[in-house]
Amino acid sequence: MNLGKMIRDDEVEFTMKLLDDDIYEGKKTDEEDFEMVFHNDFTEDLVGDIDEKNKQKSRTMRHSSSYENAQAFVQEAKLDTEIEEAGTLLGLNNYINNTKEWWASKKINVAITGHSGVGKSSLINAIRGLKPKAIGAAPVGIKETTTKIQKYEFPENDKVVLWDLPGMGTGKFKQETYINDMELSKFDIVLVVTATRFLETDVWLAEQAWGLGKNVIFVRTKLDFDLINASRDDQDAFDEAKCIETIRMDIRKHVSSCSDAAEFSDVIYLVSNPEQGKYDFPSLVTKLRSLMNIKGVSICRVLQQHLEKAIKAKRDAAKHEFTSSKVVSALYGFLPVPKLETALNQHIVEKIRSKCLVKFNLDDESLGKVSDEIDLSVESLKAYHLSAFNTEQLNHVDKLYTQSEEFRFSKFRRYSKYMIPVIGSVLSACKAPHTIQDCVDIICGIMAEDEYYLVQLRLEKLEKQLRPI
Ligand SMILES: Nc1nc2c(ncn2[C@@H]2O[C@H](COP(=O)(O)OP(=O)(O)O)[C@@H](O)[C@H]2O)c(=O)[nH]1
Numbered sequence: 468m469n470l471g472k473m474i475r476d477d478e479v480e481f482t483m484k485l486l487d488d489d490i491y492e493g494k495k496t497d498e499e500d501f502e503m504v505f506h507n508d509f510t511e512d513l514v515g516d517i518d519e520k521n522k523q524k525s526r527t528m529r530h531s532s533s534y535e536n537a538q539a540f541v542q543e544a545k546l547d548t549e550i551e552e553a554g555t556l557l558g559l560n561n562y563i564n565n566t567k568e569w570w571a572s573k574k575i576n577v578a579i580t581g582h583s584g585v586g587k588s589s590l591i592n593a594i595r596g597l598k599p600k601a602i603g604a605a606p607v608g609i610k611e612t613t614t615k616i617q618k619y620e621f622p623e624n625d626k627v628v629l630w631d632l633p634g635m636g637t638g639k640f641k642q643e644t645y646i647n648d649m650e651l652s653k654f655d656i657v658l659v660v661t662a663t664r665f666l667e668t669d670v671w672l673a674e675q676a677w678g679l680g681k682n683v684i685f686v687r688t689k690l691d692f693d694l695i696n697a698s699r700d701d702q703d704a705f706d707e708a709k710c711i712e713t714i715r716m717d718i719r720k721h722v723s724s725c726s727d728a729a730e731f732s733d734v735i736y737l738v739s740n741p742e743q744g745k746y747d748f749p750s751l752v753t754k755l756r757s758l759m760n761i762k763g764v765s766i767c768r769v770l771q772q773h774l775e776k777a778i779k780a781k782r783d784a785a786k787h788e789f790t791s792s793k794v795v796s797a798l799y800g801f802l803p804v805p806k807l808e809t810a811l812n813q814h815i816v817e818k819i820r821s822k823c824l825v826k827f828n829l830d831d832e833s834l835g836k837v838s839d840e841i842d843l844s845v846e847s848l849k850a851y852h853l854s855a856f857n858t859e860q861l862n863h864v865d866k867l868y869t870q871s872e873e874f875r876f877s878k879f880r881r882y883s884k885y886m887i888p889v890i891g892s893v894l895s896a897c898k899a900p901h902t903i904q905d906c907v908d909i910i911c912g913i914m915a916e917d918e919y920y921l922v923q924l925r926l927e928k929l930e931k932q933l934r935p936i
């Protein structure tokens with residue numbers, strides 16, 4: 468049996484990491500995995516409070532927040548109705564098809580925040596590839612130019628919205644009320660923009676965003692100025708790479724002062740807004756693109772968890788079904804003709820196999836419906852991907868029956884009815900239902916794995932479909 472694909476029997480405890488492992492186990496590239504787990508590693512690692520108690524609290528908040536956000540996008544009652552009507556996999560498929568457009572219409576909101584004058588509006592223009600005075604560009608300038616929240620669309624997708632927030636700490640927007648004034652809780656990703664010096668209030672802002680379960684990225688702008696200043700300060704010993712590294716380490720130190728994580732290379736970006744091909748600007752854009760996927764990833768996680776439970780429940784319930792087949796097999800046990808009992812029981816197992824194929828949505832009709840969605844033909848699924856059509860046991864149920872019997876019962880027990888009258892027949896009648904049960908367990912186990920595998924493929928496809936960019 469392919470144990471590698473077994474669904475664990477222990478109850479699923481929701482942790483982000485665990486679910487990632489389950490959904491994408493061995494079926495994604497490193498790069499994709501990296502994107503998938505980033506949100507979790509990030510929230511797991513960057514815990515922004517000094518005392519342990521608060522740390523725990525904020526950790527829980529962050530996880531539950533991401534989870535609850537995604538839960539709001541999955542109407543579990545509707546999903547269950549679809550599952551009841553069409554089966555687990557097809558029900559999921561129907562639910563996805565009915566909900567896909569609604570999910571896709573939901574926007575990803577990116578807050579660009581930080582002190583006044585650090586280059587927030589310039590950063591938005593740079594991300595959008597616009598010159599400061601271009602039509603539709605965010606107004607920029609040396610005096611405070613952004614006094615209310617402004618929204619800008621991401622170049623390639625109007626479902627991604629960049630929000631230019633007014634600077635914190637100006638006369639109009641005090642630190643005390645900034646989080647509420649800006650409704651920070653409504654954003655998915657928060658960019659804390661800094662320039663020249665990293666301030667305590669920047670750390671504070673990040674902590675607030677972390678506390679709300681947001682993905683936080685630090686962007687240090689005006690690197691060009693920093694380098695000019697540094698070269699002027701020390702003309703003889705100036706080394707650009709070293710200088711950049713020093714600035715990076717300084718920010719890292721500040722960020723790590725409010726967190727227990729050691730590695731921040733992934734969330735700190737040093738840029739010069741007018742030079743979009745230089746420094747960390749390209750990797751910042753790559754990072755943003757990967758993070759914009761969070762809604763799709765979270766939705767898939769919630770669906771995956773729900774489906775894993777549903778398939779397990781179905782598998783466990785199915786193991787207790789087929790009572791009439793077991794009773795009939797017991798009656799066959801009394802038959803005195805050699806091999807006839809075995810042949811009839813093999814026939815029972817074949818019928819159970821056929822019923823289970825339908826039950827676990829692995830029959831041709833069901834596979835046909837799903838194969839359209841996951842870009843794999845029914846033939847390819849059967850030939851290469853599904854154990855139900857590839858394991859010796861399920862391809863030859865006659866062997867499955869005889870092997871199960873041989874495994875469970877001694878030779879004497881198997882042939883007792885030909886040796887001892889009456890008692891031998893009773894013993895024979897008792898063994899058949901056990902053997903059938905073993906076969907049912909194996910069939911249900913393998914088919915549940917297969918259905919779960921197809922669920923994973925469907926969710927991978929959905930996650931790609933929901934990727935905004
Ligand atoms: N040299 C340089 N100037 C920048 C950079 N980013 C912004 N600026 C300038 O800094 C000033 C304030 O920028 P702005 O985007 O309006 O800051 P905001 O108040 O945070 O939105 C403007 O004059 C920008 O041209 C940068 O990376 N390098």
Ligand SMILES: [Mg+2]
Binds near residue numbers: 606607
């Ligand atoms: Mg501005």
